[in-house]
Amino acid sequence: MSHVTTIDIEVRDLDALSAACDRLRLRLDRDVKTFRNFMGRQSPCDHTITVIGAEETAYQIGVVKLQDRPGFTLQWDSWNGGKGLVAVVGENCSRLKQEYAAVITRRELQRQGCQVSERRLANSQIVVTGRRA
Amino acid sequence: MKEVQVTIDANGKVTVGVTGAVGNSCLTLTRDLERALGASGSEHRELKPEFHQRGQEGGQNAAQR
Numbered sequence: 001m002s003h004v005t006t007i008d009i010e011v012r013d014l015d016a017l018s019a020a021c022d023r024l025r026l027r028l029d030r031d032v033k034t035f036r037n038f039m040g041r042q043s044p045c046d047h048t049i050t051v052i053g054a055e056e057t058a059y060q061i062g063v064v065k066l067q068d069r070p071g072f073t074l075q076w077d078s079w080n081g082g083k084g085l086v087a088v089v090g091e092n093c094s095r096l097k098q099e100y101a102a103v104i105t106r107r108e109l110q111r112q113g114c115q116v117s118e119r120r121l122a123n124s125q126i127v128v129t130g131r132r133a
Numbered sequence: 134m135k136e137v138q139v140t141i142d143a144n145g146k147v148t149v150g151v152t153g154a155v156g157n158s159c160l161t162l163t164r165d166l167e168r169a170l171g172a173s174g175s176e177h178r179e180l181k182p183e184f185h186q187r188g189q190e191g192g193q194n195a196a197q198r
Binding site: 006007008009010011012013071090092093094095097098100101102104105107108109111112114123124125126127128129130131132133 | 134135136137138139140141142143144145146147148149162165166167169170171
């Protein structure tokens, strides 16, 4: 191993975020400007993520453009498990971020000409491997 | 054969490891990936002995940092 890098990811790519949503049975609706949260309140956002099959019950995620740099922040209400949202996306949206990182990684390694494989470990880690001559 | 192994833990933390690449080519291989993932100074890079030992180029670059 010649080097190891540890990264805190930041959501910057809506296409990749949409693909990550597909992996978790979520739907990214672009340019939907409010997301539903506590007591039916609608809060402002730039795009919305909805749990497929629980459109009327689960809280939504608001995807909000960062003001100071390219990218987005995710906003949601986790009260009472977000009425089913947290079970899908994980605490702190960890599962959604994990899937987003996997999508980005696969795409970037393929772009570099790597042969790419992906596996999921029992400890919930996703391992993406790229090989090239 | 160069191999990049990316491990994404349950919290979305990403660890990138490279084998079979020496010196600066090793870093080049992962730089675009780190950018795409949103690395913005929050990343931590640990150079392994292979980085320094097998490539003159790598040793020089490491020294420059």
